Amino acid sequence: MIEEKYKLAADFALTSIEGIKRTGIKLVEMRDRYAKLVMPLEGNVNHINMMYAGSLFTLGEINGGVIHICAFDIQKFVPIVKEINIRFRRPAFTDITVEVSLEKEEADRIEKEAEEKGKADFEMELNLVDTNGEVVSIVKGVWQIRTMPEGMEAPFPKIQ
Amino acid sequence: MIEEKYKLAADFALTSIEGIKRTGIKLVEMRDRYAKLVMPLEGNVNHINMMYAGSLFTLGEINGGVIHICAFDIQKFVPIVKEINIRFRRPAFTDITVEVSLEKEEADRIEKEAEEKGKADFEMELNLVDTNGEVVSIVKGVWQIRTMPEGMEAPFPKIQ
Numbered sequence: 001m002i003e004e005k006y007k008l009a010a011d012f013a014l015t016s017i018e019g020i021k022r023t024g025i026k027l028v029e030m031r032d033r034y035a036k037l038v039m040p041l042e043g044n045v046n047h048i049n050m051m052y053a054g055s056l057f058t059l060g061e062i063n064g065g066v067i068h069i070c071a072f073d074i075q076k077f078v079p080i081v082k083e084i085n086i087r088f089r090r091p092a093f094t095d096i097t098v099e100v101s102l103e104k105e106e107a108d109r110i111e112k113e114a115e116e117k118g119k120a121d122f123e124m125e126l127n128l129v130d131t132n133g134e135v136v137s138i139v140k141g142v143w144q145i146r147t148m149p150e151g152m153e154a155p156f157p158k159i160q
Numbered sequence: 161m162i163e164e165k166y167k168l169a170a171d172f173a174l175t176s177i178e179g180i181k182r183t184g185i186k187l188v189e190m191r192d193r194y195a196k197l198v199m200p201l202e203g204n205v206n207h208i209n210m211m212y213a214g215s216l217f218t219l220g221e222i223n224g225g226v227i228h229i230c231a232f233d234i235q236k237f238v239p240i241v242k243e244i245n246i247r248f249r250r251p252a253f254t255d256i257t258v259e260v261s262l263e264k265e266e267a268d269r270i271e272k273e274a275e276e277k278g279k280a281d282f283e284m285e286l287n288l289v290d291t292n293g294e295v296v297s298i299v300k301g302v303w304q305i306r307t308m309p310e311g312m313e314a315p316f317p318k319i320q
Contacts, residue, residue, distance in 0.1 A: 012207075019204055019212040022182050044179055047172075047315045052179040053221050053241050058214045081213050085245040155207045 002030045008157040009069045010035075013062070016155075020062060023055050033071045034101040037062065039128075041095050051092035051136075060086055060126050060139030063100040067124070068145065071107040074156040077114055077145040082121065085140045094131040098139075100124065110145060119146040162190045168317040169229045170195075173222070176315075180222060183215050193231045194261040197222065199288075201255050211252035211296075220246055220286055220299030223260040227284070228305065231267040234316040237274055237305040242281065245300045254291040258299075260284065270305060279306040 002010055010030055015021045024043050029036035037059060044055035061084050068079040106122075113120035121144050128137040148154060162170060170190055175181045184203050189196035197219060204215035221244050228239040266282075273280035281304050288297040308314060 016207045017205070017212050019183065019206075019214045023179065045177070046179075047176045048238075052177050053244070054179050054214060054218045057217045057221075057244070061213050061217075078208075081248055083245070083247045084213070084217070085243070087243045088241055 002027060003032075005159050006030045006070055009074060009159055010066070012155075012157050013065045013069060020058060023058050025059060025062065027066070030066075030070050033067070033104060033107055034099070035063075035066045035070055036097065036099045037066065039096045041093070049093070051096060053086075053088060056088070056092060056096065056128055056137045057084065057086055057139075059096060059098050059128055060084065060137070061141065063098065063124060063126055063139075064141060064143035067100050067102055068143075069156065069159075071102045072111055072145055075154045075158065076148060077111070078148055078152070078155065080144045080146060082142040082144055084142075087138045088136070089138060090130075090134055090136045092128070092130055092136040096136060097129050097131075098126050100126060114145045114147060119144055162187060163192075165319050166190045166230055169234060169319055170226070172315075172317050173225045173229060180218060183218050185219060185222065187226070190226075190230050193227070193264060193267055194259070195223070195226045195230055196257065196259045197226065199256045201253070209253070211256060213246075213248060216248070216252060216256065216288055216297045217244065217246055217299075219256060219258050219288055220244065220297070221301065223258065223284060223286055223299075224301060224303035227260050227262055228303075229316065229319075231262045232271055232305055235314045235318060236308060237271070238308055238312070238315065240304045240306060242302040242304055244302075247298045248296070249298065250290075250294055250296045252288070252290055252296040256296060257289050257291075258286050260286060274305045274307060279304055
């Protein structure tokens with residue numbers, strides 16, 4: 001279930017970037033500091049019918065923006081991706097799911113640092129999982145939130 | 161210039177996977193053990209008009225397949241991606257170019273190992289460069305070539 005207050009911003013995150021939208025990725029759950037996403041196999045296969053590496057990358061990388069929506073103040077901060085490492089452990093022959101979450105204490109610490117320094121890095125490790133429960137890929141990323149530059153309009157729709 | 165003998169296989173690499181094709185990525189040069197690719201900014205921007213991280217990933221990751229075509233025997237080996245690290249150094253506001261190459265000695269060594277062991281890993285570091293010559297992202301990848309499984313038809317069109 002996607003909590004009502006997040007629906008507009010979540011829809012924006014999945015549809016405002018053409019390269020994300022065209023994969024057909026779906027958000028299936030979102031509540032405070034937690035989300036779950038699914039990348040459909042259909043439309044994302046390579047020449048030997050496994051999920052294309054780039055679609056797995058998208059499923060991992062998007063979590064910087066997704067957790068931004070449900071863990072940080074999106075009117076005050078913008079998310080940036082700094083570095084992504086993705087290890088392809090096994091071939092992905094089904095739809096692939098990822099869950100992302102952040103502890104409240106950790107989210108508060110990151111926001112506090114960003115308020116003080118204008119920016120704050122944070123790392124996440126994410127498992128991309130097939131419908132048999134196998135971890136097909138492991139994504140380690142470094143993202144950053146920055147205070148909104150003066151005069152910049154928040155790219156995300158306001159959370160009600 | 162794309163050497164005539166590579167045209168069919170190169171076209172296959174860029175168009176047979178929907179997730180690659182829909183980015184509009186272009187191969188502009190290919191000769192023995194060398195290629196140059198361009199990712200157009202158009203169709204690949206994020207919500208603040210920089211190139212989307214996933215499109216930069218595609219421009220890096222595809223080089224495993226691209227170098228495969230012009231450096232290895234594509235009727236004997238298949239390419240696999242094992243791990244990709246991408247560091248986003250600067251925002252990408254123009255079309256982005258990458259060049260990939262492999263020394264003959266290195267290509268021969270990799271093929272020899274794959275023939276002996278059935279597979280061989282190889283690493284490449286690639287600079288993604290904007291039209292001002294700035295390196296916007298650095299991709300480090302580990303790819304592998306494997307001997308074609310018995311009964312498997314080579315996915316690439318034959319090089320004439």
